[in-house]
Amino acid sequence: MxxxxxxxxxxxxxxxxxxxxxxxxxxxxxxxxxxxxxxxxxxxxxxxxxxxSNLDDLCWQLNERTLSCLMAAIKEVDETDPVACLQGCARIYQAFAEQYPERWRLLFEHRSNTDNPLPDQLSTRIGGLFEHIDGCLARLYPRIDRHERQLRSRILWSGIHGLTQLEHSNKLFLPDAMTAEDIRIHLIDSLLAGWDKESHHA
The missing domain is CATH 1.10.10.60 (Homeodomain-like)
Structure with a gap:
């Protein structure tokens, strides 16, 4: 030893x-x-x-490491076109879950056996992920306030995460001519189209 x-x-x-x-x-x-x-x-x-300090701490640090790896990949997406950037981020998120399924599961399935709060560094990593989405939405909808932008970023992520979870569990039940990528693209385009209409009516 x-x-x-x-x-x-x-x-x-x-x-x-x-x-x-x-x-x-x-x-x-x-x-x-x-x-x-x-x-x-x-x-x-x-x-x-x-x-x-314990197994929980090891898992939290693993999650921080996983989020760092995911964010490094997301930051490589070209931000010139905010719509293409959102689609690219979602594509990377799905690909990451497919490449590292157990590390991805640990992000959402680990529950602490203690009353310890989420570590600050891990909270910062999570915040960084949403800030990237917020940045794309800020360029698309410069007139909305911070609260509305954060709300929309969570709606987007929830849709992509749900799709990824279903795909990962083989529970999408897709017809032969349809792929998870088709759903991802249409999901984001549909949400943005709806928000565009709201902006025009505001």
Missing amino acids: ARRNDHTREELREMALASAERIIAQEGLAGLSTRKVATAIGYSVGALYTLF
Whole structure:
């Protein structure tokens, strides 16, 4: 078993999070435990608890890492056309869930066993995701106030997330000529068309 001083604290944390990702990819969320992570990196469970206060903390940090990865991909979308940007962000979200299904599930299925609030850094990551959508909507609808813009960004995300969840669960029940991408494109276009009408009548 490795000694604690064989790696820096940051190196050990990176090893632990990478191992945790591999474990949930191979065994699902139910297979994750601090003991398995410690065994995978060759350290004791006690050494692991110098980095994570408990399994909840490990899961929160995994989620923060997952959101960072997702946001890095979303930020690569061309923002020149806000409509195309929204469609691109939704496409990346669906593709991410398909590529990393267990990490995506952990974002929404992990429930803390304690009364600890959501960590600040994780809240910041989540806020960054919505700010990106808000930015696209601000350029499309410059006259709406902040509250309305935030409301619309949540409506958009809820629709895309629901579609992604159904696709991930094989519960879309699509006819042969239809794809999840068809629904995604039409969903966003329809919402924007409705909001365009509201803007013209305002």
